[in-house]
Amino acid sequence: MELEKSAAAFELAKKFMPGGVNSPVRSYSNVDCNPPFIARAKGSHIFDIDGNDYVDYVGSWGPMILGHAHEKIVDALKEAVERGTSYGAPTELETELAALVQKFYPSMEVMRMVNSGTEATMSALRVARGFTGREKIVKFIGCYHGHSDSLLVNAGSGAATFGEPSSPGVTKGTAQDTIALPYNDISAVEKVFNECGEKIAAVIVEPVAGNMGLVLPEENFLPKLREVTKKFGALLIFDEVMSGFRVKVQDKITPDLTCLGKIIGGGLPCAAYGGRAEIMRNVSPDGKIYQAGTLSGNPLAMTAGIETLKILIDTPNFTENLTAKTSKLIEGIKSVAQVPIQTPQAGSMFCIFFSDKKIRNYDDAAASNQAQFKKFFISMLRQGIYLAPSQFETLFVSAAHNDEDFQKTVDAAKFAFKELV
Numbered sequence: 125m126e127l128e129k130s131a132a133a134f135e136l137a138k139k140f141m142p143g144g145v146n147s148p149v150r151s152y153s154n155v156d157c158n159p160p161f162i163a164r165a166k167g168s169h170i171f172d173i174d175g176n177d178y179v180d181y182v183g184s185w186g187p188m189i190l191g192h193a194h195e196k197i198v199d200a201l202k203e204a205v206e207r208g209t210s211y212g213a214p215t216e217l218e219t220e221l222a223a224l225v226q227k228f229y230p231s232m233e234v235m236r237m238v239n240s241g242t243e244a245t246m247s248a249l250r251v252a253r254g255f256t257g258r259e260k261i262v263k264f265i266g267c268y269h270g271h272s273d274s275l276l277v278n279a280g281s282g283a284a285t286f287g288e289p290s291s292p293g294v295t296k297g298t299a300q301d302t303i304a305l306p307y308n309d310i311s312a313v314e315k316v317f318n319e320c321g322e323k324i325a326a327v328i329v330e331p332v333a334g335n336m337g338l339v340l341p342e343e344n345f346l347p348k349l350r351e352v353t354k355k356f357g358a359l360l361i362f363d364e365v366m367s368g369f370r371v372k373v374q375d376k377i378t379p380d381l382t383c384l385g386k387i388i389g390g391g392l393p394c395a396a397y398g399g400r401a402e403i404m405r406n407v408s409p410d411g412k413i414y415q416a417g418t419l420s421g422n423p424l425a426m427t428a429g430i431e432t433l434k435i436l437i438d439t440p441n442f443t444e445n446l447t448a449k450t451s452k453l454i455e456g457i458k459s460v461a462q463v464p465i466q467t468p469q470a471g472s473m474f475c476i477f478f479s480d481k482k483i484r485n486y487d488d489a490a491a492s493n494q495a496q497f498k499k500f501f502i503s504m505l506r507q508g509i510y511l512a513p514s515q516f517e518t519l520f521v522s523a524a525h526n527d528e529d530f531q532k533t534v535d536a537a538k539f540a541f542k543e544l545v
């Protein structure tokens with residue numbers, strides 16, 4: 125496999141952009157090799173500028189649940205682009221997408237379209253604070269909610285109730301209002317609420333955590349979060365930017381607010397936040413909580429989102445079939461593994477941890493064997509399997525993946541595992 129053109133493109137890109145990229149993980153800095161530069165993608169495959177063909181399990185980090193360049197979406201976009209690309213004025217498309225979203229998420233009685241997951245979570249927090257009149261929020265270590273200041277916070281040393289900035293540029297003042305606790309640790313949550321529950325505006329959580337590898341919620345975690353937040357009058361925010369439309373979590377537990385992104389835009393920039401009308405009616409211009417966006421509800425993004433959600437709805441057993449396919453792939457990978465691995469799955473999301481013990485939280489994920497991950501990743505890339513270049517990411521199966529892709533993947537994994545031992 126050659127990556128010469130990609131290497132040259134990377135050198136040039138580095139002159140203009142930090143790390144040569146517009147989002148850090150793309151630079152492959154975790155895996156000691158250069159990233160392939162992408163020329164195009166179709167279905168389950170992605171192609172680089174050196175002419176290499178990969179089976180893609182990144183799917184643009186989640187949005188491409190139907191595979192790349194789906195014909196129906198491409199055709200709808202071609203028609204839409206002829207009508208103009210942005211008006212900054214209301215369209216029927218926004219209502220159409222909102223109504224489709226509500227079919228999946230009835231708890232989103234009223235919602236706002238925004239342009240990125242970061243914007244959705246940041247706005248949901250503002251609404252939670254505005255609605256409750258409280259300032260503190262609780263998040264979980266290893267959950268990623270985008271890069272807004274309040275959410276780039278780690279657990280502080282010492283008193284658990286003060287967070288510390290996880291990035292230079294986030295002020296101590298901001299960080300102090302964020303409390304970061306271990307995922308799946310309900311007693312830590314109860315302790316904090318007993319200490320200062322009346323100051324907490326919201327708990328924000330990935331109900332299926334996909335940004336520390338894939339970590340599943342334990343049986344009581346989400347119900348208990350619902351219980352505690354309700355008791356203390358704090359809002360429960362489900363950040364389903366990644367898991368949304370892939371994993372059903374809301375049939376058992378209803379959050380107050382939900383954040384969506386990724387799939388909702390069908391590969392174009394779009395996200396949304398919403399929830400109970402009583403809360404969302406406080407957003408401007410119905411209420412006083414300000415939030416706006418020049419390109420929000422963009423007609424191209426709405427079009428791609430509408431077409432994507434329609435296909436999900438119109439295809440019988442879409443989620444069940446995709447989940448079964450994903451299980452089949454995982455079984456294949458497990459059958460050739462020669463080192464201990466953990467393979468958590470939620471719907472069409474999965475990941476491979478190099479560990480002999482179950483992963484419950486960020487510390488467990490961080491303790492898995494990173495050196496083995498790195499070797500495995502590079503071997504897979506060389507064999508034409510495009511995985512996320514970090515142990516702390518989730519992999520995605522799309523409707524476009526087929527048995528041939530899976531066979532190629534399992535064969536490559538067999539060879540990659542051999543190289544590890």
Ligand SMILES: *Cc1c(COP(=O)(O)O)cnc(C)c1O
Nearest residue numbers: 240241242268269270363365366
């Ligand atoms: C990707 C992601 C975000 C951030 O979305 P962007 O569109 O990258 O800003 C927020 N929350 C979760 C759970 C995500 O996976």
